[in-house]
Amino acid sequence: MAQDRASWQIKDEATLLELVALMNLSPDEAALLKDLEGEARERGPALTRTFYDRLFAHPNTAEYLQGVSMDRLHGMVQEWFAGLFCGQYDEAYARRRMVIGQIHVKIGLPVRYPIAMLDVVMPFGEQVARTSHAPDAAVAAFRKVLALDVAIFNQAYEDNQLQHLAELVGGERLARRLLTGA
Numbered sequence: 001m002a003q004d005r006a007s008w009q010i011k012d013e014a015t016l017l018e019l020v021a022l023m024n025l026s027p028d029e030a031a032l033l034k035d036l037e038g039e040a041r042e043r044g045p046a047l048t049r050t051f052y053d054r055l056f057a058h059p060n061t062a063e064y065l066q067g068v069s070m071d072r073l074h075g076m077v078q079e080w081f082a083g084l085f086c087g088q089y090d091e092a093y094a095r096r097r098m099v100i101g102q103i104h105v106k107i108g109l110p111v112r113y114p115i116a117m118l119d120v121v122m123p124f125g126e127q128v129a130r131t132s133h134a135p136d137a138a139v140a141a142f143r144k145v146l147a148l149d150v151a152i153f154n155q156a157y158e159d160n161q162l163q164h165l166a167e168l169v170g171g172e173r174l175a176r177r178l179l180t181g182a
């Protein structure tokens, strides 16, 4: 059986603060990204066109978009993209990003689809970062913030599974041990 791990005690917003520390996201990097927020907003519409073209081209992902207001979704994903450049990666930011993950959990969307969409998000973000006065540092900072977002999005899925399993087996510690497959 796996031993207990300190990371098992980290919950909710604390996961972001832990990851910010793990990834050494510095105040200078946050400031570099903040300078690019306007540029990110300008490129948002092009990003979401490519994003939803991709999702509509594949029947298994298009199915989730039937009957959904696409105007609203374009706006929300543009806001999400601009948010990567907000410059303040604190608990409130973590909570907002976690809720977005939870919304996808609730629609029964397999996590592989949002993760695969990084293929669209990454180049747009890097294009924005390349307009910085310090392009290499801005690209590196953007990659960190995007990795943080993926980690939080994924955490929403894991938390949900863990919570249900814990309810079923009568405790989180046992649930975590079961999930090790040992």
Ligand code: HEM
Residues within 6 Å of the ligand: 055, 060, 061, 062, 064, 065, 068, 073, 076, 077, 080, 100, 103, 104, 107, 109, 113, 114, 115, 117, 118, 121
């Ligand atoms: C990088 C990946 C993704 C990001 C950043 C993203 C972002 C968002 C955001 C910001 C919202 C609005 C949440 C809110 O109401 O506050 C949303 C909603 C939604 N997303 Fe995504 N999304 C991603 C991937 C996907 C994929 C792959 C699908 C489907 C194939 C999808 C389907 C939906 C649907 C159906 C909603 C509306 C849910 C509802 O209001 O009931 N998303 N997404």
